[in-house]
Amino acid sequence: MNTTSDACLTLTADTPEATAEVARALAPLVGAGDTLLLHGPVGAGKTHFARALIQTRLAEVGRHEDVPSPSFTLVQTYAAGDLEIWHVDLYRLSHPDEVIELGLDEALASALCLIEWPDRLGAAPGGALDITLHDGPEEDARVVAFRGASERWSGVLAALRAAG
Numbered sequence: 001m002n003t004t005s006d007a008c009l010t011l012t013a014d015t016p017e018a019t020a021e022v023a024r025a026l027a028p029l030v031g032a033g034d035t036l037l038l039h040g041p042v043g044a045g046k047t048h049f050a051r052a053l054i055q056t057r058l059a060e061v062g063r064h065e066d067v068p069s070p071s072f073t074l075v076q077t078y079a080a081g082d083l084e085i086w087h088v089d090l091y092r093l094s095h096p097d098e099v100i101e102l103g104l105d106e107a108l109a110s111a112l113c114l115i116e117w118p119d120r121l122g123a124a125p126g127g128a129l130d131i132t133l134h135d136g137p138e139e140d141a142r143v144v145a146f147r148g149a150s151e152r153w154s155g156v157l158a159a160l161r162a163a164g
Contacts, residue, residue: 007148009157012136019045019133019142020052025163027056029156032083035108035125037118040133045142047071049133050087050114054078057085057112070116075102077111084111096122129153 013019030036030053038046051067058065061081070076070089078085086107093099099121107113108125118124127150136143146157 007146007150007153007157009146009161011144011146013142013144014136014138015140016045016048016142019049019144022144022160023049023052024056026156026160027053028060029159030112030129032110032112033108034152035113035115035128037124037128037130038114038116038133039118039130044133044135046116046133047089049131049144050116053114054080054085054087057083075104086111086113088113088115090115090117090120093117093120096120126150127152129156 011022013022036050036053038050040046047069054067055065057080058078063080065078067078067087068076070087071091074089074092076087078087084107086104088102088104090099099105104113104115115121118128118130124130128148130147132145132147133142135141146153146160148154148157
């Protein structure tokens with residue numbers, strides 16, 4: 001079931017591969033200066049989603065690279081042509097001040113940033129797209145809910161909905 005209202009969209013993905021397909025459909029619609037905040041409990045598929053999106057952008061420029069979880073390194077960066085991609089996992093941070101040491105402030109302005117556990121930021125960056133993943137109605141299914149507070153995301157979510 002898909003629903004939209006303003007800059008909101010909810011999709012149900014029946015399998016992990018379907019969840020990756022949603023990420024692959026979103027990949028060409030986002031770019032430098034965009035921030036995707038990935039919410040959900042442990043095991044919800046945040047890293048799986050980010051990995052599929054990043055690999056899609058890398059493949060667009062002929063690069064094929066392993067995309068490991070940044071759980072221990074906190075940040076993994078990738079160059080997809082002129083686009084710098086930051087994949088950030090803040091789970092292990094204990095205080096929002098620790099984010100400053102990562103250099104994330106600068107990346108938010110110029111890179112595509114995918115941030116897992118964004119609640120650790122303290123204040124979320126303005127204009128970000130919130131993506132919440134949680135268990136769906138079946139065993140491997142996931143509900144993927146998108147919410148964007150800026151007008152920027154209305155067109156992106158409409159295109160994502162049209163992509164099916």
